[in-house]
Amino acid sequence: MSSPSDRGLILSVNSGSSSLKISLFRVLSGEQSQDPVELILESNTTSLTSPPAKFTFTISSSSSSAPPPSSQIDSSEISAEEISDHKSALAFFLKHLRESAGYNEKDIKKVCHRVVHGGDYRKPVVIDDESYEHLEKLSDLAPLHNGNALSVIRTTLEALPHASSIAYFDTAFHSTIPPHISTYMIDQNIAKNRGLRKYGFHGLSYAYILRTVSEHLSKPQSQTSLIVLHLGSGASICAIKNGQSLDTSMGLTPVSGLPGATRAGDVDGSMIFHYLARRGGEDDSGDDDDVGRMSHEKLQGVEVHVTRAEEILNKQSGWKSLMGTTDFGTIVQRRNAALSSSESPSADQDLAVLAFNIFVDRILTFLGSYFVKLGGKVDAVVFAGGIGERSVEVRESVVKGVECLGFGIDKGKNEDVQKKREEGGESVKVVDVSAEGAREKKVLVCWTDEQYEMARECTLEQSFWN
Ligand SMILES: Nc1ncnc2c1ncn2[C@@H]1O[C@H](COP(=O)(O)OP(=O)(O)O)[C@@H](O)[C@H]1O
Numbered sequence: 356m357s358s359p360s361d362r363g364l365i366l367s368v369n370s371g372s373s374s375l376k377i378s379l380f381r382v383l384s385g386e387q388s389q390d391p392v393e394l395i396l397e398s399n400t401t402s403l404t405s406p407p408a409k410f411t412f413t414i415s416s417s418s419s420s421a422p423p424p425s426s427q428i429d430s431s432e433i434s435a436e437e438i439s440d441h442k443s444a445l446a447f448f449l450k451h452l453r454e455s456a457g458y459n460e461k462d463i464k465k466v467c468h469r470v471v472h473g474g475d476y477r478k479p480v481v482i483d484d485e486s487y488e489h490l491e492k493l494s495d496l497a498p499l500h501n502g503n504a505l506s507v508i509r510t511t512l513e514a515l516p517h518a519s520s521i522a523y524f525d526t527a528f529h530s531t532i533p534p535h536i537s538t539y540m541i542d543q544n545i546a547k548n549r550g551l552r553k554y555g556f557h558g559l560s561y562a563y564i565l566r567t568v569s570e571h572l573s574k575p576q577s578q579t580s581l582i583v584l585h586l587g588s589g590a591s592i593c594a595i596k597n598g599q600s601l602d603t604s605m606g607l608t609p610v611s612g613l614p615g616a617t618r619a620g621d622v623d624g625s626m627i628f629h630y631l632a633r634r635g636g637e638d639d640s641g642d643d644d645d646v647g648r649m650s651h652e653k654l655q656g657v658e659v660h661v662t663r664a665e666e667i668l669n670k671q672s673g674w675k676s677l678m679g680t681t682d683f684g685t686i687v688q689r690r691n692a693a694l695s696s697s698e699s700p701s702a703d704q705d706l707a708v709l710a711f712n713i714f715v716d717r718i719l720t721f722l723g724s725y726f727v728k729l730g731g732k733v734d735a736v737v738f739a740g741g742i743g744e745r746s747v748e749v750r751e752s753v754v755k756g757v758e759c760l761g762f763g764i765d766k767g768k769n770e771d772v773q774k775k776r777e778e779g780g781e782s783v784k785v786v787d788v789s790a791e792g793a794r795e796k797k798v799l800v801c802w803t804d805e806q807y808e809m810a811r812e813c814t815l816e817q818s819f820w821n
């Protein structure tokens with residue numbers, strides 16, 4: 356069994372829908388800190404769905420370990436033409452780690468992978484031939500996410516053969532959702548045979564937020580009830596009752612619930628048939644009308660089975676379909692320009708206002724419902740994810756919509772969130788933006804960290820180190 360101090364480095368790899376986030380951690384021994392791991396550096400590759408990809412590589416300001424003497428870090432954003440997908444983004448990162456940061460890959464002992472769909476897995480699994488094969492089968496339930504994660508796992512197995520790879524699942528946190536919430540009202544034989552139920556996603560993020568916020572509130576997790584909004588390119592909401600997931604807006608796959616960058620969110624189940632149906636010979640989709648047509652897509656060497664319907668609802672919808680951009684920041688800017696101008700808004704600005712209002716409306720639909728499901732016993736509404744952490748406007752509009760439930764937002768505190776984080780660095784994990792007088796029901800912003808969550812869990816799981 357290895358002692359914490361000689362455990363070396365952990366690489367945490369987060370294959371999101373539009374991004375690849377990678378963090379390198381050093382395992383700490385118990386005496387050094389309450390935290391089991393310390394961040395050394397992190398990298399973020401974004402715009403994978405709208406090239407050119409953008410790549411950043413940054414040494415942590417709070418790291419106590421000096422970078423190797425050979426290191427030449429440039430933390431500015433690079434537009435990287437050679438990155439075309441998750442797999443090439445990982446290769447680009449490993450090259451930087453070696454050549455610019457001067458780290459020896461051999462010091463990496465564990466690689467933690469975020470795998471979005473874990474089916475019935477409730478715990479992380481070490482990747483071997485058997486578990487890899489099982490994950491490949493699960494890919495049919497989340498072809499657009501798991502396919503990327505599997506290609507990244509394969510690349511690390513080849514590039515870092517001395518390290519063991521462990522899969523962490525988004526779905527595991529939601530295993531507490533009771534049957535009356537997770538069951539779809541369909542033929543139960545088919546549902547059981549095919550595993551058709553609500554699984555829920557973003558679980559690593561919710562686990563991180565639950566622990567961080569309960570510490571902030573000085574409450575045990577088992578007495579903490581929250582409504583958490585994870586708003587990124589993929590967005591979801593979770594009702595957490597006494598430290599356990601009660602309900603969440605995504606379902607069998609990440610396509611349901613809130614709309615996202617390229618995802619439709621909840622639609623009438625039969626909408627897709629009408630979307631593709633030919634009317635009087637005309638066909639505006641330019642495709643055939645078979646929604647179930649399978650394309651056996653080779654995604655970075657991994658075979659995935661995607662139906663035409665899935666492709667449309669996952670990749671050709673969301674704000675990209677409305678606005679032509681997958682960047683919610685751009686939508687907010689155009690919406691602000693429309694609201695502040697004395698001239699009549701352009702067509703683009705009108706659409707930005709519409710996209711923004713749709714997003715807020717769908718968030719409120721879930722917020723209201725979850726507040727009721729939690730019987731009004733909610734310690735805080737928590738904003739997280741790229742949009743939740745950065746958009747003053749989304750937080751303001753959403754909280755205005757739930758003022759009737761006793762929540763309120765302080766304008767000045769809301770505007771200063773980013774400044775507080777920039778000044779305080781990574782030690783600022785939660786900022787309270789609640790209005791005076793609405794103190795019982797807090798509104799918080801939490802910087803979620805799925806990579807940290809995996810590295811922490813990995814360090815604490817003794818069986819992985821035996
Ligand atoms: N200032 C901002 N206002 C609104 N949205 C923003 C802002 N900055 C970044 N975003 C959005 O955050 C999203 C990315 O969130 P993130 O959680 O990092 O994504 P992912 O789902 O890929 O993990 C993008 O849509 C981006 O445009």
Ligand SMILES: CC(=O)OP(=O)(O)O
Nearest residue numbers: 371372556557589609
């Ligand atoms: C589940 C999901 O949508 O993940 P992401 O937001 O990282 O794409």
Ligand SMILES: [Mg+2]
Nearest residue numbers: 371372587588
């Ligand atoms: Mg994400």
